[in-house]
Amino acid sequence: MTIQESLAPRLSDNVRDERLGDIIKLAVLAVGGQGGGVLGGWIEALARANGYVAQATSVAGVAQRTGATVYYIEMAPRSDRAPVFSLMPAAGDVDIMVAAEMMEAGRAILRGFVTPDRTVLIASTHRALAVSEKMVPGDGIANADEVRAAIGVAAKQSVLFDMDRVAIENGSVISASLFGALAGSGALPFPRSAFEAAIRAGGKGVDASLRAFNAAADLAEAGSTPAYVAKGGAGAVAPDVPLRLAGAWAALQARLTALPEPVRDMARAGLQKVVDFQDPAYGGLYLDRLARVQAADSAAQDWALTREAAKYIANAMAYDDIIRVADLKTRASRFARIKGEMGVKDDKRLLALTEFFHPRAQEVAGMMPARMGARWQGDPKRMAQLDRWFDKGRRIRTHRMLPFLTLWFLGGMRGWRLKTLRHAQEVAHLEDWLALSLAEAPADYALAVEMIRCRRLIKGYSDTHTRGLGKFDRVMGMVPVLRGRADAADWLRRLREAALMDEEGKALDGAIATVRTFA
């Protein structure tokens, strides 16, 4: 345009150009590697093939390596003169926001790209966890409900479902189901057939893409959020009971039903866990311990102590030893599950399994009879000898006969387990913890509940397990300091949560230092 031309079309009296409303501004917020570029390409081709001019931009570079990244497209009906489009989305000025993951939907809202006056939000509700969420020793997963609530306020209209799952179930990737959800939302002025044509014109993986596209488009058109229900929980499974054990199991069931109602569900799960770990007699022992807790508890407190104890006693009794691991690894149900996950369903595919074991002297000594094991464990020379024999990575090919047999025999040593050093140590630890916690109950019930809950800190194997025990000891060691304070339980909870925040226990150090300042 020359200077002369530009003088002519003076806008009349500040009247907003009505056709500006024809520009459709669409942003895609994705995680690098999700195929946002493919989706952008389809949308652009779709617009151009249907009488629109379109402009797309993206930010390539390192953001594509698993980082959050934005693709942006503007389009307007084709006319004799070219429109001027923006190269980036602006806060408060986005018509359609496609978020390829739940927290990216949150990020879109955070950046102001979703506003109630105009934005149709199309978001997949699945989570691709950020590193900061995953690396926490406890539970660091961001709260998707907060994002969901914000969507309710921020979006003019929203299409939300697990588009990743729809893609996987149809043998495709999420770009196809996002495109389907976009079509089904009706946010773009093009018929569904035009979307399909764009996929066909793309020419790559057309059939799978179309399957995922159509499945997602149907769901979006139906307008309802499909509920994917997970398979029944641990509490709901009816056990296979061999005739020989039917009586013992029935007796356990009877004791279970006699428990107060608020405790029952947790105790049922706990009972199953310990019986699965050992045998019905061990289940009886579990209920005995629970009965001790119950005796110190009352309905007035809604049986909170007993309920928590039902959970953590079970976890403590079903500790992670080599026998348990070998047992779990050699079950038919496991092989069937893995075959299903890996898609091995006919003779044209075989499954080969490799397990990664790294036993150390501690574990081997733990398998010895209690007194012998204690002797060995107390002797550094013997432990060094054990390390020389056993301390190396072992890869066990469980689909083969001999390696399977090794694990199978180990897994069958449940009868031996109760004589081992490890068992003696676990029982001693459990009884200490339980006795300490119960002793606290009469004076400070809430503190006792929190002490029971501290068992959560003990988990993992080898170094991780040792570290967990250390944190457990440090947190429990603060009980005498806190005892007698009205907020003792609350502080113990805070200490426990701090212990779960990082591996080295820096947050715990800080929390302990804080407690020391006042107690």
Next chain:
Amino acid sequence: MAERSFKAEVEDLRLGDGQTFTGEGILAITKALLENGVGYVGGYQGAPISHLMDVLADAQDLMGELGVRFEANANEAAAAAMLAASVHYPIRGAVTFKGSVGVNVASDALANLASSGVNGGALVIVGEDYGEGSSIMQERSHAFAMKSQFWLLDPRPNLPSIVKAVGDGFELSEATNTPVMLMVRIRSCHVTGSFATRDNKRPPLTVREALSDPRRDFSRVVLPPMSYAHEQDKIKNRWPAAQRFITEHGLNELFGPADGKVGIVLQGGMYNGVIRALQRLGLANLHGDTDVPLYVMNVTYPIADQEFLKFCKDKKSVLIVEEGQPEFIEQGLSTILLRAGLPVKLHGKDTFPMAGEYTGQVMLEAIGAFLRQNAPDLLPAQVLAPNAAAPAIPDLSKTVPIRPPGFCTGCPERPIFAAMKLVEKELGRHQITADIGCHLFATLPPFEIGGSTMGYGLGPASNAAFDGGGERRPISIVGDGGFWHNGLSSSIGNMVFNKSDGVAIIVDNYYSAATGGQDVLSSRADNPTKSTHHPISRALKGIGVPWIRQIDRTYDVARMRDTLREALTTDAPGPRVIVASSECMLNRQRREKPLAAKAIKDGARVEVPRFGVDEAICTGDHACIRLSGCPSLGLKRLDDPLRDDPVASIDQSCVGCGNCGEVADAAVLCPSFYRADVIHNPGGAEGWWARMTARVIGWLMNRRAAGRLSFDGEAA
């Protein structure tokens, strides 16, 4: 082989007179180079112009037909030095790299080139890596144009304007004997659109022909007294010539009414953002026709004084839209106004923020504020007094986690840093420096290894102060890209010469991976036009590194850890260099996945590995994740009231690299990981034996299950 192939798109570069090209900005730039009779091209990859290098590489056949020489230069300095061909020969040359870091590296050659001056048009296409998506420090390339006196183009970000700028740049360069830098921003490189094409033009003189008739002229050499003459020539001749050319050829553009008491002066690259703000303020229409006079500087250096003064005449106030800092253009314009004595009120960085990208919101707010203050009568009533306040949207800033880039699924660099983390657990924390490249992601959680990055190929050099050694040895990291970019001399040569006590780890993934998988000297792919297969370890030997260890499978975490421990504790004299080599998984998958899929379809025996986690065995401590961070290794909440913490879970994107198993073993983590190899189309005997084994195993399993209470539910 680059990550993205442009073989199909490159065919569009053959379009001729009267046809229309539709596609991405970088392809348009390439097409424009060919239409303008360029004689040689080169450059060094780096976002946002990596793809330009890939396009050029893929267009080599076409360029060969036209007699155009293409070089994939060793680094930006080499690329800029190549423009020396245009000093004496009337040949147009163009090179490309990223700004501002690439320009930093190139600045030695660029300064010499600018002093010598050019005969043929010399164009430096800089992808300005600034704002969202940038991977570097936030600076401007603008300063280099000012200090060396070469001209800077910043065209409006649409394909016709960018294409025109290429032609304008060559002509301006030739008319003023000065190299020209053409700046394109991140999004301009990837913006799509259309433009009318012209026939490609063969260079009037090819570089091959030039060799038959060599030229030299000592007056162009940067040596005294010629260098003094060069400086005077720049100011007395080239500068005014440039200003004349800019005005006569209308390189800068005016939009909107000729009269008006306010106006906006903007960099060409800011045009679409300014128009969008004006559209939202009701002052521009769909096509960019506006009520506010605009002076669009497609040439941001030098400033055409008279043009600018003419625009300002009779205006009350003018707003300058200049992204980045310092505000070089605003300072220049202020001086011009002051000297001319014009009573115009100048706004710029007082209205706009000094630092940071000019996003849509920033533009809207600043231009809105300027107009409200200086020309409220222009604004529609609704803008002056908006109707209702927007509803409060819940604050998610505490909820949404940051998501910086990281290692890809199956990345071979992950196990290197897992091993380093394990060694640090044994030997304590070390002084570690990082470099530029994918391995820089190791500075972020979960690894947090390496505390500084001083530049491409400078990782070990940036540890030089510690070369003398101490209680614990300094460790530095450099990638294969950085090693060949200049690390061989600047970093390793520096270590050898100074008898460094340190340890350097060279992360060799067979490509310049972070920039998009371009080949380097040590690449193991056969490249028809480049010489590859030059092992890094041989180069190390050649320059006298006394202690070299080559690891050919980085996934062997235990070996990686042991080698590193040895390097940190051995009595052998340093420097010690470990070359850790495994192919970039992104590239490997791109190459192998289609082949494997085809082989399976054709009935061949193929093993496909993937990892899994036994949920019942995982205790939810996530120690494995702290040694991995792999995108395919996530968490899963179990439907089990007894469990508090989510357990590790591997999704189907796992490529079976092996890191999980190796780490579980080397760090003695837990036995919950397993590798599942699915064997497609097994042989007859193999299948028979597997069925027999499965039968025995199944019998054993059922025998045990029959004797116990089982809560599996799903048991076979």
